Amino acid sequence: MDMQTWYLIVPLAPLFGAIIAGLFGKFIGRTMAHVVTIAGVALAFVAAVVVFQDVHAGHTFNGSVYTWMTSGDVRFEVGFLIDPLTTMMLLVVTFVSLMVHIYTIGYMHDDPGYQRFFSYISLFTFSMLMLVMSNNFLQLFFGWEAVGLVSYLLIGFWYTRDTAIYANLKAFLVNRVGDFGFILGIGLVLAHFGTLDYATVFARAPELASGHISLLPGHEWSLMTVICILLFIGAMGKSAQFPLHVWLPDSMEGPTPISALIHAATMVTAGIFMVTRMSPLFELSDTALSFVMVIGAITALFMGFLGVIQNDIKRVVAYSTLSQLGYMTVALGASAYSVAVFHLMTHAFFKALLFLAAGSVIMGVHHNQDIRYMGGLRKYMPITWITSLIGSLALIGTPFLSGFYSKDSIIEAVEFSHLAGSGFAYIAVVAGVFITAFYSFRMYFLVFHGKERFHNAHHQHHEVQEHADDHHDNTPHESPWVVTIPLLALAVPSLVIGYMTIGPMLFGEYFGNAIYVADHHPSMHELEHHFHGAAAMALHAVTTLPFWLAASGVGTAWFFYLKRQDIPAMLQQKFSFIYAILERKYGFDEFNDWFFAGGARKIGGGLWRRGDQTVIDGWLVNGTARLMGHVSRLIRHVQSGYIYHYAFAMIIGVFVLVTWFVRATA
Numbered sequence: 001m002d003m004q005t006w007y008l009i010v011p012l013a014p015l016f017g018a019i020i021a022g023l024f025g026k027f028i029g030r031t032m033a034h035v036v037t038i039a040g041v042a043l044a045f046v047a048a049v050v051v052f053q054d055v056h057a058g059h060t061f062n063g064s065v066y067t068w069m070t071s072g073d074v075r076f077e078v079g080f081l082i083d084p085l086t087t088m089m090l091l092v093v094t095f096v097s098l099m100v101h102i103y104t105i106g107y108m109h110d111d112p113g114y115q116r117f118f119s120y121i122s123l124f125t126f127s128m129l130m131l132v133m134s135n136n137f138l139q140l141f142f143g144w145e146a147v148g149l150v151s152y153l154l155i156g157f158w159y160t161r162d163t164a165i166y167a168n169l170k171a172f173l174v175n176r177v178g179d180f181g182f183i184l185g186i187g188l189v190l191a192h193f194g195t196l197d198y199a200t201v202f203a204r205a206p207e208l209a210s211g212h213i214s215l216l217p218g219h220e221w222s223l224m225t226v227i228c229i230l231l232f233i234g235a236m237g238k239s240a241q242f243p244l245h246v247w248l249p250d251s252m253e254g255p256t257p258i259s260a261l262i263h264a265a266t267m268v269t270a271g272i273f274m275v276t277r278m279s280p281l282f283e284l285s286d287t288a289l290s291f292v293m294v295i296g297a298i299t300a301l302f303m304g305f306l307g308v309i310q311n312d313i314k315r316v317v318a319y320s321t322l323s324q325l326g327y328m329t330v331a332l333g334a335s336a337y338s339v340a341v342f343h344l345m346t347h348a349f350f351k352a353l354l355f356l357a358a359g360s361v362i363m364g365v366h367h368n369q370d371i372r373y374m375g376g377l378r379k380y381m382p383i384t385w386i387t388s389l390i391g392s393l394a395l396i397g398t399p400f401l402s403g404f405y406s407k408d409s410i411i412e413a414v415e416f417s418h419l420a421g422s423g424f425a426y427i428a429v430v431a432g433v434f435i436t437a438f439y440s441f442r443m444y445f446l447v448f449h450g451k452e453r454f455h456n457a458h459h460q461h462h463e464v465q466e467h468a469d470d471h472h473d474n475t476p477h478e479s480p481w482v483v484t485i486p487l488l489a490l491a492v493p494s495l496v497i498g499y500m501t502i503g504p505m506l507f508g509e510y511f512g513n514a515i516y517v518a519d520h521h522p523s524m525h526e527l528e529h530h531f532h533g534a535a536a537m538a539l540h541a542v543t544t545l546p547f548w549l550a551a552s553g554v555g556t557a558w559f560f561y562l563k564r565q566d567i568p569a570m571l572q573q574k575f576s577f578i579y580a581i582l583e584r585k586y587g588f589d590e591f592n593d594w595f596f597a598g599g600a601r602k603i604g605g606g607l608w609r610r611g612d613q614t615v616i617d618g619w620l621v622n623g624t625a626r627l628m629g630h631v632s633r634l635i636r637h638v639q640s641g642y643i644y645h646y647a648f649a650m651i652i653g654v655f656v657l658v659t660w661f662v663r664a665t666a
Contacts, residue, residue: 003054007061007080009047010090011129013040014097018122025115033115037122038101044129045094052087060084060512062135062199074195081135081198085341085514088505089132089273092348096265097125099486103356104257106482107363111255117157121261124150128266132273137186137196140274144182144238147267148175154262155254164253171247178237178244185230188213192223202280202516209284228281228288232295235271239325242299246588248322249306252314256359259314263321264355265348272328272344276337276515283335283518286419293333293414294421297428300326302586304435308442309582312369313358316443320395321351323432327410330425335521336413342505343406346498350394350403353490357388360483361447364476365454371443376452380476385448387487392444394494396437396550399538402498407433408537409506409527411546416526433546437553445561499534507531 017040021033028036064079101121108117127150131143156168186196192208193201211223235241240248248268252259262268275282275292282288300323307319324347331340362369364381378385394403411433414426454476478484504510507528517524531537541547560567584590 006047006050010044011126013043014122015126016040018119021115022119030114033118034105037118041098041101045098048090048094055087076138078139079135080133083514084511086132092345093128093266096348096352099490100257100261103483103486106480107257107359120154131270135198151262151267154258155251157254167250167253171251174244174247175237178234181230182234185227188227205280225285225287228285232292235275239268239271240322241295245322249315249318252318260352260355264351269344272340275332276341279337280516289333290420293330293425296326296329297425300432301428304432307439311372313371317354317358330414330429331410334413334417334523335517336523337515338506338511339409339413346402346406349490350391350494353391353494356487357384360384360479363479371446373453374447375450377476378448381478383484387491390491390494392440395440399541402494405498405502413523416523434549434553437550438557441554441557442561450562502534
């Protein structure tokens with residue numbers, strides 16, 4: 001087969017599986033539904049490996065597959081750009097998706113919507129692959145919107161629950177806010193460059209670097225800055241950056257496999273991927289880079305604080321995802337695009353592992369999600385325990401594990417950056433190390449160590465019943481093999497992928513021309529200067545601040561939650577004001593409900609009263625009827641019934657017409 005066929009197999013195999021399971025799910029039954037979708041994603045993974053090897057041998061591809069529309073000189077095409085950045089994303093997306101598909105057989109075993117679920121996750125995989133393979137803004141936008149749509153369907157999968165419906169609407173609306181900025185950015189690109197093709201836009205970008213745009217009369221802005229910030233607003237929606245982060249924690253209402261797929265490896269990293277792909281544009285605007293860095297720093301630090309007080313096992317992991325996305329965004333702002341994508345990759349493995357392990361715990365304790373009612377699960381669920389420990393250690397940046405290499409590289413890259421806001425960003429990412437370690441191990445100790453508290457679980461009313469449970473016995477149990485195999489398969493890259501790939505990805509020629517960094521942004525040169533191999537980096541870490549902050553975070557969590565459980569309760573009372581702020585998530589939800597939802601209702605009510613009732617009904621509809629009544633009452637007097645009145649009117653009429661005609665011809 002030629003390579004172009006392999007390129008087509010990558011997105012089309014999951015699409016085929018999604019169509020079969022979605023449209024013919026009732027006919028083919030449950031087993032065939034998972035067989036056909038898993039086969040599709042497995043084939044996509046194999047194709048991704050073939051494409052990766054081909055690109056590694058030096059063959060890249062950038063071309064159109066199908067012309068959708070031609071308008072004047074602008075062609076709207078479906079096309080593929082296959083380069084090292086694309087292939088890395090393809091491998092991550094297809095591998096994590098394959099693991100999630102296999103895991104779903106066990107997790108959704110008793111769910112009546114089994115076939116529908118498999119159809120959705122395959123469709124999601126297709127959408128994400130179209131997004132990362134695109135070679136033009138039109139197809140990027142198609143993939144961008146498609147992942148948004150499918151995530152809406154998945155978050156609200158259990159559509160009988162009010163909370164799920166609220167969460168998927170929230171995710172959809174917040175993403176539309178970001179996408180509005182994104183499409184404005186794409187519109188500006190089309191208006192000023194006359195094309196939507198990446199290669200042409202990037203080639204012409206330096207010419208327009210000094211261009212200005214006047215959005216308000218008398219105020220001129222740099223064209224590149226406006227385009228980059230608008231594109232980044234799209235990334236803020238997808239990658240859940242402050243203040244468009246509010247949808248991600250609520251999206252935990254969807255089934256756990258979704259959390260792993262959407263919120264670990266694919267959809268939320270789309271924004272990070274997009275900014276990396278746009279590096280030739282972002283490098284031309286320091287203002288945009290500073291904006292990116294500061295937004296990322298706020299997200300990394302303040303979302304970590306919220307992770308500390310969560311009691312729902314999935315929400316802890318969700319806030320940790322927000323915080324890690326903040327780290328990636330900070331790296332983008334420091335012009336360390338390859339480091340951001342490197343963290344994207346390592347994070348995809350260990351965060352998918354943590355989400356799937358959380359799902360395994362939820363299954364083991366019969367669908368209770370509150371970590372206060374767990375404890376001592378280590379001896380009941382050994383595989384889930386060891387994989388969770390590996391995932392948590394990778395997340396906090398333990399030397400030699402995957403998360404360490406990417407996280408420490410981000411912290412160093414920010415330290416070497418000279419842009420405005422880099423000082424604040426450095427403080428945020430360093431402080432974030434302690435907080436991450438603290439909340440990760442708070443969860444780990446509460447779930448797997450200490451005394452067993454799950455026998456109290458049936459006393460609490462807030463138990464989450466995701467499926468009908470047949471178990472009357474309350475003893476936890478290890479999950480079936482379809483759940484534990486994906487956990488073990490994800491634990492391996494969480495251990496070794498950072499060590500194996502840091503050299504070629506950050507300092508080798510791996511990305512080649514896929515990422516562009518301007519000479520006056522020194523972070524990557526400085527990083528390379530200080531890098532002496534993966535092993536040396538891990539050994540040196542023992543002397544660095546992040547390592548000791550992470551260690552003290554773990555130690556503090558151990559002391560608070562295993563030794564002196566009275567301390568957290570005492571601190572909660574002492575700092576009740578701060579706790580209340582965190583409990584309300586800084587008040588973003590209340591503000592959005594009051595300002596945007598309440599404002600929309602007020603505007604709607606005002607328009608209905610003044611517009612509908614007063615103008616349309618009062619003036620236009622009823623007003624015209626009243627006017628007709630007045631006119632007819634006046635005309636009624638003219639209709640007297642006497643012939644000489646009418647004859648007189650006709651004579652006057654003829655006289656007027658003749659006079660007007662004579663005047664006109666003269």
